[in-house]
Amino acid sequence: xxxxYFPGCSLHGMASEYxxxxxxxxxxxxxNLQEIEDWNCCGATAxxxxxxxxxxxxxxxxxxxxxxxxxxxxxxxxxxxxxxxKTASYEMRHNPRVAAEVEKLIIAPAPVEPEVTNLLxxxxxxxxxxxxxxxxxxxxxxxxxxxxYGCLLTRPTKVVEFDASEQPISLDLLLxxxxxxxxxxxxxxxxxxxxxxxxxxxxxxxLGGQVLDSAHAAGAEAIVVACPMCQINLDSRRGKIEAxxxxxxxxxxxxxxxxxxxxxxxxxxxxxxxxxxxxxxxLLKSKELV
Amino acid sequence: xxxxxxxxxxxxxxxxxxxxIDDSLKLELKEKCGIDIETCLECGKCTGxxxxxxxxDFTPRKIVQLIKMGQETRLxxxxxxxxxVSCQLCVDRCPAGIDIARIIDFVREKAIKRGAEPTRSxxxxxxxLMLDEINKTxxxxxxxxxxxxxxxxxxxxxxxxxxxxxxxxxxLKLFIPxxxxxxxxxxxFNSNPVQREV
Numbered sequence: 001x002x003x004x005y006f007p008g009c010s011l012h013g014m015a016s017e018y019x020x021x022x023x024x025x026x027x028x029x030x031x032n033l034q035e036i037e038d039w040n041c042c043g044a045t046a047x048x049x050x051x052x053x054x055x056x057x058x059x060x061x062x063x064x065x066x067x068x069x070x071x072x073x074x075x076x077x078x079x080x081x082x083x084x085x086k087t088a089s090y091e092m093r094h095n096p097r098v099a100a101e102v103e104k105l106i107i108a109p110a111p112v113e114p115e116v117t118n119l120l121x122x123x124x125x126x127x128x129x130x131x132x133x134x135x136x137x138x139x140x141x142x143x144x145x146x147x148x149y150g151c152l153l154t155r156p157t158k159v160v161e162f163d164a165s166e167q168p169i170s171l172d173l174l175l176x177x178x179x180x181x182x183x184x185x186x187x188x189x190x191x192x193x194x195x196x197x198x199x200x201x202x203x204x205x206x207l208g209g210q211v212l213d214s215a216h217a218a219g220a221e222a223i224v225v226a227c228p229m230c231q232i233n234l235d236s237r238r239g240k241i242e243a244x245x246x247x248x249x250x251x252x253x254x255x256x257x258x259x260x261x262x263x264x265x266x267x268x269x270x271x272x273x274x275x276x277x278x279x280x281x282x283l284l285k286s287k288e289l290v
Numbered sequence: 291x292x293x294x295x296x297x298x299x300x301x302x303x304x305x306x307x308x309x310x311i312d313d314s315l316k317l318e319l320k321e322k323c324g325i326d327i328e329t330c331l332e333c334g335k336c337t338g339x340x341x342x343x344x345x346x347d348f349t350p351r352k353i354v355q356l357i358k359m360g361q362e363t364r365l366x367x368x369x370x371x372x373x374x375v376s377c378q379l380c381v382d383r384c385p386a387g388i389d390i391a392r393i394i395d396f397v398r399e400k401a402i403k404r405g406a407e408p409t410r411s412x413x414x415x416x417x418x419l420m421l422d423e424i425n426k427t428x429x430x431x432x433x434x435x436x437x438x439x440x441x442x443x444x445x446x447x448x449x450x451x452x453x454x455x456x457x458x459x460x461x462l463k464l465f466i467p468x469x470x471x472x473x474x475x476x477x478x479f480n481s482n483p484v485q486r487e488v
Contacts, residue, residue: 009430014461038469040428045376046420050402052395057478058424095324105478151341155378156389165382166339191341191377198439198449199416203373207341236452275459 003122004066004074004114005033008081008228009041015078015228017272021257022077022119024271028135028264029127036065036074042084045195056102059088063111073115075122077257079227080194082118083152083160089116090159118153120226120256121162124170129177137265139179142287145259146220146251147171147182148211150230151191165189171256175224178263185218187211192233201237208233209241212249221283222252224259231255235277252280262289308359315360323396329386330354336390339379346370350380350390357393366401370394372410415442425479428469433462 011019026033039062047055062085066074076082092099092110099110117125123132149171154163163170166189172182192211193204212234215223225231235253242249253276261271268290273280284290319325336350343349347369348356356365371394380390401408408414419438423430433453440448456462469475 009466010432012429012466013432013463014456016461038428038471040469040475041424041430043424044420044430046417047424048376048395049398049417050414050421052392052399054421054478058475061474061478106474107477151375151377151379156381156391158387166379191375191379194375194377196373196375196413198436199413200373200410203342203345203375206345207375236455275461277455277459 001030001126002032002034002071003117004069004071005035006039006042006062006074006076006081006085007035008076008078009044010078010080010228010232014232015255017275018077018228018231018255018257021255021261021271024266025257025260025264028261029123029131031122031127033075034069034071036062036069039065042076042081044080044084048084048087049195053098053101053105055084056088056091056098057105059085060092060102060106060108060111063089063114063116064106064108066114067111072113073117073122075117075119077119077226078229079118079150079152080229082116086116086118086160089114118160118162118226120153120171120174124174125162129173132174132260133177136178136263138263138289140175140259140263140287140289141179143180143283143289144219144221145175145180145182146185146215146218146223147175147188147256148215148223148225148230148234149189150225150227151189151194153226154189171224171226174256175259178259180259183215183218183220185214185220187214190214192230194229194233197229197233197236204233204237205241205244208237209245212238212241212251213245213247215251216247216249220251222254222280224254224256226256231276238278250278252276252278252283254280306361306364309361309363311360313360315357315362315365319357319393319396323389323392325388325393327354327357327388327393330358330384330388331386333385335383335385336380336388339383341375341377341379342370342373345373353397354388354390354393357397362400365397366404366406367409368397368401369409371398371401372408372413412443415439421479425476426468426472427466428472428475429466431463431466433464434466 043055043058093112154168157165193207196203258271334351374394376391
């Protein structure tokens with residue numbers, strides 16, 4: 001299977017372990033990821049916040065490169081990048097006025113053909129849960145996980161067309177297929193504070209804190225994420241959140257592709273586990289998984 | 291009425307002086323975003339789902355109401371514009387299918403065009419710095435952006451402790467290679483009116 005790959009700025013930066021583990025796992029499953037050459041930033045929160053058309057134009061340029069690669073699908077592991085690209089594609093497909101204005105900005109036709117799929121969606125909907133389960137050589141038995149989707153993987157439903165909006169199950173099913181147990185909890189698709197990580201950190205402390213507290217109350221031993229913003233927000237602000245709330249939240253925040261790799265027999269080093277601020281190695285050793 | 295009720299009533303039910311009431315804002319929203327604001331049932335489901343409603347000065351439902359009433363001045367000075375996380379819960383919950391997150395983006399864009407001062411300048415500054423990076427190199431280096439954000443605010447040691455931890459994990463990259471066809475990206479900025487004001 002050949003799919004265009006959009007890593008986005010985070011996967012080339014602070015979330016390199018997500019990039020590493022995603023490529024490893026896709027290769028293992030026979031998915032050939034071809035990185036978009038000369039891709040540009042999706043615009044993240046900044047573009048859609050200040051300039052709607054710019055967000056669509058930035059996405060359009062990337063999607064045109066996908067067309068030049070003669071590929072009909074692009075995948076992005078980052079939920080933010082995925083949502084931005086998908087929204088750009090949706091706007092061009094459904095709003096002729098926006099498509100016309102974007103064509104003026106990019107001096108090229110508006111690319112409506114390529115399908116934009118987030119990595120989790122690609123693995124579950126296109127590869128299939130059975131195919132994922134078949135590759136498991138080391139079931140993640142004994143791990144109690146909170147599957148955390150964040151806000152951009154499942155919303156807005158009419159744009160992303162993926163999973164249930166507020167109580168999704170796709171990541172839970174994937175983790176179960178890897179042999180782990182998943183908890184039922186209320187904040188599985190609540191926002192972590194996203195793009196306010198640096199500019200209004202209090203929002204992250206509040207919303208991210210609610211997520212940590214909710215996962216902890218549900219008895220989760222670790223939180224599994226599919227977005228670099230969620231990962232960094234929950235992992236890096238844990239100390240301040242613990243101080244604010246007077247509780248300990250010792251749960252590592254792990255990328256789902258890293259857990260897939262572990263179940264497929266790859267080593268912690270190959271998966272970049274030690275790059276996470278709270279190293280999950282202690283937890284995994286206690287479960288005899290490494 | 292008893293004193294306690296009077297207190298609650300006075301703080302809860304404020305009287306607003308309305309701007310001129312005309313339909314221009316509603317019509318512009320319909321034309322630019324395809325949103326028909328009059329389909330709002332005022333049910334409050336948007337507020338019920340909103341992640342940050344507890345810190346908003348006007349709840350999502352009330353923001354939609356302000357649009358219906360054409361209250362531009364009040365809208366452009368909302369604090370909610372700068373604390374909305376765009377989590378899309380309001381969009382998914384609305385029984386009328388109104389894209390409230392898009393409405394907030396639309397109001398924010400107009401507020402900037404009209405020169406309204408943001409209630410949280412840090413937020414606007416951060417967005418602008420990020421767009422600057424995209425304009426210059428086509429991609430964003432998180433470390434470079436953080437350093438520039440600190441320098442611009444004169445808060446040189448903000449997040450320094452986190453920076454140190456990330457450095458030892460090998461997560462800080464100071465050099466981000468720019469893209470080859472940067473002209474294609476810059477052209478999106480140059481011809482764009484919002485950027486000209488920035």
